[in-house]
Structure formats: C-alpha cells, structure tokens
Amino acid sequence: MDDTTGTLDEALERIHLSGPERDGWLSNHAPMAVEALVRHGQASAVHRWLDRYGPKLEEMPGAGTPVTARNWREALGDPRRVADWTAYFERETAGRPWRDVLVEWWPRLLPGIAAGATHPVIRAGHAVRTLLAGRANAPRVRELAHALGYWAARHQPLPVLTPLAPASSAMAALDRVPPVPERSGGIRDRFVQLTGFPDWPGQEPLGAEAARSALQELVRASTHRYATHGHGDPIMLVHAATAPNAVLRTLPALPARLWEPSLRAAWAAAAAVTAAYTPRAAVPVPSPAGPADAEELFARAAAHGDDHTIKFTDTALDVGDALAFAAARRAIELNPPAFQGY
Template identity: 70%
Template sequence: MDHTTGTLDTSGTLDEALQRLHTSGPERHGWLSNHGPMAVEALVRHGQAGSVHRWLDHYRNKLEDMPSLNSRITATNWRAALGDPQRIADWTAYFERETAERPWREVLAEWWPRLLPGIAAGATHPVIRVGHAVRTLLSGDAGAPRVTELAHGLGYWAARHQLLPEITLTGRTQSAAASLDAVPLVPEQEGGIRDRFAQLTAFPDWPAASASDPESARADLSELVTAAVHRYATHGYGEPVMLVHAATAPNAVLRTLPALPRELWPSSLAAAWAASAAVTAAYAPTAPASYAPTGTLTAEDIFERAAAHGDDHTIKFADTALDVGDQAALIAGLRSIELNEPVFSRR
C-alpha cells in the first residue's frame, strides 16, 4: 500500500478549497464533523479536481463558522484544555501558532503521542482529518493552506480528545481479519457513538507481540486496513456510514507513519486497532451478507463513481479502498457507493 503516490495538484484547487473551508469550524449541530477538507483532498488526489468547487458549493450549507476564541492555550496550560470541545477555536489557534513557528513534522511528532490515546474521539474524524493533511504534506508541497489544515486537524483532535473505556483482552487471534470477526458487539446497538462506545468491555488480543518492532507494526497496520476494507463488502450493510470508519481511521494512522519517528509506530498500531475494533463493536451486524458483483472493476471507475455519488463518507472510503487496491477492496468500494445515499443524482 503506497500512500505517497497520486495526482499532484498543479491547479491550486486544493489550496483554494482549503482556504474556503478554514473559515468554518470542524463541527456542526454540536458534534457532527465537517468532512469537507478530507473529501476535497481525496477528490483532488484522484484526478477529480474539476469537481471540487461544485462539491463545496453544495456542501457549504452544512458548514458553520469557526467558534469564538475563549482564552489562549499555551505550552504550560494545555492539559487543562485537552478534551474540552468548547475550546475548539483556542486549540486551532494554538496549532496555527505552533506550525507557523516550527516545522510541521516537529509539531506532529510532539503531539501525536499526546493525542493518540484519544483516537476514537469525534467518531475518529479528527485522526482521519490529520491523516489526509499529512498525506498532502508528504507529497512535497507544504504551502500555508496545507500546513494550516494540519493545524485545524490537530486542534479538532485535542478539543475532542476522549479515552475509550478500560478494555479487557480476550483470546489471541492470528490475523486482522479474524480479529475483526471476533470483536464482541456492544449489547445495545442504539443511540449515538458515544453511548455505544461507553459499552465497550473487551477486544481480541491482536496484534502479535512482534508488533513492537516498527516494521512489523507497519505491516500489521497495513493488514488491518486491508481486512477492514474487505469486511465492509459483507458487513457494511449494518450501518453503511459509520462502518466506513473501521477502515478509514486506521488508514489515517498508516498514512501518517512516514512523518513520525519510528519509535511511535508500534503505539500507533495499537491505537489504530482500538479505533477499528471500537467502531466494529458499536455498529457491525451479527452476520455477513453475501456480495459478489460480476465483472472486473478498475480503481479509476470506482473513484469516478464515488465522486459522482458525492457523499463524503463514500468518497473517503473509496479513497481508502484505492490505497488497498486489490479487487476485493474495489468491490468494497462499489458496495459503499450502493449502500450510502447519493448527494448528486445518479448518472
């Protein structure tokens, strides 16, 4: 899985889109996430830059202004503000200052281990947003709108930071796919994600202890993303929007690894597994449903269909499916297009 290749944006479309979006806050209606920055990054990356402003023109009705500033967050008082959603604007301003004064990789490396325990906060959207931002920065263009996007992602994550409940490890499993199959579902699959996460008690004991080695951790994380994408084809029907995050959250971590010190890779794998398992426990159905479309799919066709479909989660899942890249992943991408409600009229 190569997270550095893709269509380079020479049109300036991504920077224009990010500048439009940075006047908005990361949430709406209290806690629903602003998916705009993530979706436009995926659209541009996969050759759909021409559709970005049309997509944003439609999506802007869902956006809300950035909240007002409260009080300044500093290197000495940040702990008191961690996990306080009323401080979203304060956190964003803090990371804008930090990334203006220091290299973005240095800021990321300092804050990644602080934020990682709260990976499931905001229904995993903050880490996903950071993953999209880092992928763009790793492509070689670290212009101001792209660094600012990383600041907004980190600020959102810090403001929504929240730990999962204490988890007991159950029996050892030998693969990521088997581990996802063995995740115990929460007893009451009703209500919002926070109500469901509060019921979590146990996850399978995966990955193997060898994942303490950075390269093994990266390999296991890649395996997890592949397994979660493949599983969506047969289990995504249980909750088509929310189960997308079982794949896109760990993939955000995988995209970020090249920008991090190698000693942070094993803990990144552990957090990514916790996020994927939590989403699976909260929303997966009790049994798979067979899904086997005929014909050979291509990556270009899948993403073109996702872009025409227009749903933000569908675009982001197709983007992750293309990272995996095999036929089973493309089938899962097609399944997300079919399961989720289209934003634009079908063609």
C-alpha cells in the same frame, strides 16, 4: 500525487472559514473529501462539490482562553475550546516545522484516537498525506493545524479494555470483536459499553516494520470486511477502515519509535467502530458488477458525491485488490447519493 492546479489550496482556504463540526458534533468532512477528489484526478469537481456541501457548514466557534504550553492539559478534550486549540496549532506550525509539531503531539493525542467518531485522526491523515506529497505551503500546513486542533478538543480515550483471547490475523480479530449490547444510542453511548477486544497483534513488542505490516493488514481486513458487513451501518462502518488508514498514511512523517503505538491505537479505533456497528450476520460478497478500473471506480464515487463514500473509496484504492474494489462498490450502493440525479 501533488496538486499543481491550485484547486486544493483554494478549497482549503474556503474550508478554513468554517469550524470542524456542525449540528452539535457532526464532522465537517469537506477537507478530507476534497483532498481525496484532487488526489484521484477529480480537481475539476472540487468547487462544485463544495458549493453543494458548503451550506451544511458552520462558522468556527468563538475563541476563549488561549491554549498554552502550561495549560494545555486542562484544555485537552474540551470541545468548547476548539477555536483555542486551532489557534494554538496555527501558532505552533507557524513557528516550527510541521513535522516537529506532529511528532510532539501525536503520542499525546493517540489515546483519544476514537474521539469525534475517529474524524479528527482521519482529517489529520489526509493533511499529512498532502504535506508529504508536495509543497508545505500555508493552506496545507494550516489544514494540519485545524485537524490537530479538532483532535485535541474532542480528545476522549476509550474505556479501559480487557485483552480477550488472541486472534491469528486482523480479519479474525475483527470477526471476534464483541458487539456492544445496547445499540439504541449514538456512537458515544456505544463506546462507553466497550469492555474488551481480541488480543491482536499480540502482547510481544514489535519492530517498526512489523508494526507497519500489521497496520497494512488491518486496513486491508477492515476494507474487505465492509463488503460483507457494511450493511450494519453503511456510513459508520467506513471508519473502521478509514481511521487506521489515516494512521498508516501518517507513519512516514513519524519516527520509527511511534509506529507500534500507532498500530495499537489504530486497532483500538477499528475494533471500537466494529463493536459499535457490526451487523449480526454477514452477507455474501457482491458479484463483480460495476467498474473494476481504479480511475473509473473513483469517478463513480465522485459522481455519487457522498463524503463518506468518497473517503472509503479512496482507502479501497490504497488497498488496491478486487475485494477492496467490491467493498467500494458496496459503499456506493448502500450510502445515499449526495447529488440529485445520480
């Protein structure tokens, strides 16, 4: 659904005055949250939400040496170069169609999909969804540039991983992901402990449609699993679903040859977050208390105001079944509300 109110474009212009991170490396969630709010009929809440979230944000860091077609490899994965990377992608998307830039850079960035706790790819997925839904105007194209710049600056591949025993489904694979042994540190400390994931969806090459189907299965399984495992870390475990869903949203803008590698990268991201934060035991699926209607459920997430809860509910609505809705209600229950009086 395209935004005809102008609210999204106004919000993006406000957000683009800020950098992609705050407090060292915490992500700026504003562009992702406001896109979801507008998409689900909550445009009237966007500027009020930004007024409350905005004080957390920081200015874009200063620029250094420009990133170019010749030196980009040495700048890849250097978070100090985030302003340089953002300026590079602003130039690229100003001079070429945004799809051409995306197709060129998507396979370069995919190996670093888990970087920045998966926030860069999630931001890119929201940006692409907006561009596919309506006008490719300046604020929306610039948002894609900011997302890709953030991803390039934070790009960091996972350790080399050993394929473990095959799993028959995405849910079975997620259930068999080995938890990291030491959980006292942050996500980067946990990711360096990763050694292997279950072999899913198998080693045989997949056609484009089979890859998309498997990616849909992964998003559904990760969303459902939050209903019973989200208590392990209510904020971080949303990314096991929102990251692969960002990839799924991007597929229509990519050639079919990139769909299978996109699936495999999305599986690595979902499995990495699961390994880092999954609890030792599941809990029963919550009883169906609360809204069962999609519009009412998202309105409740919007009133709750937490950025991760808004984004996870957005993904749960994409999945669209009763267990996904239960998972969204669980996120609303587990995560602290952003607004007083909720």
